[in-house]
Amino acid sequence: xxxxxxxxxxxxxxxxxxxxxxxxxxxxxxxxxxxxxxxxxxxxxxxxxxxxxxxxxxxxxxxxxxxxxxxxxxxxxxxxxxxxxxxxxxxxxxxxxxxxxxxxxxxxxx
Numbered sequence: 001x002x003x004x005x006x007x008x009x010x011x012x013x014x015x016x017x018x019x020x021x022x023x024x025x026x027x028x029x030x031x032x033x034x035x036x037x038x039x040x041x042x043x044x045x046x047x048x049x050x051x052x053x054x055x056x057x058x059x060x061x062x063x064x065x066x067x068x069x070x071x072x073x074x075x076x077x078x079x080x081x082x083x084x085x086x087x088x089x090x091x092x093x094x095x096x097x098x099x100x101x102x103x104x105x106x107x108x109x110x
Contacts, residue, residue, distance in 0.1 A: 003082055003090045004053050006075040008068050009040070011047065016102060018042050019067045020074065023060060031057050031077070038074060053077045059087055069100035 008018050021039040025031050033054040040049050055077040062074040073094050076087055 002078065003087060004055065004077040005073055005090075005094060006037070006051070006053065006057075006077060008062075008070050008072045008074055009049055010070040010101075011042065011045065014044070015042050015070060016100075017067055017069045020062045020064055021046065022064055024048070025051070025057050027057060027060055029057050031055065056080055058082070059091070061091055069102070071101055072098060 018040040019042075021041050023038050024036045025038075031037060031051045031054065033052065034050045036048045037051040037057075038049045040047055056079065057075055058078040058080075059076045060074075061076065062068055062072070068074070073091065076091060078087055
């Protein structure tokens with residue numbers, strides 16, 4: 001499995017960000033695909049994001065109460081054999097290279 005990111009979903013054309021209301025699975029928990037994973041609030045709806053990944057939820061990146069843009073890193077799934085240092089490096093690399101969709105589109109338009 002390696003390391004897999006869980007990112008903020010995009011529900012609808014106008015969604016640009018979401019607020020993490022609650023985590024429904026704990027760090028270290030084995031999660032089934034389509035299991036309720038995190039409650040997310042947008043300007044239009046409150047919804048439960050089902051896990052698109054089956055595996056071990058190793059690390060929350062987004063805290064409850066945090067608002068993040070679509071595509072931002074919410075959490076990391078990884079085998080239990082993956083070291084914490086490897087997860088730290090993965091998160092740092094993702095965060096360093098992440099460009100929110102609005103900024104990415106603005107760069108293309110200019």
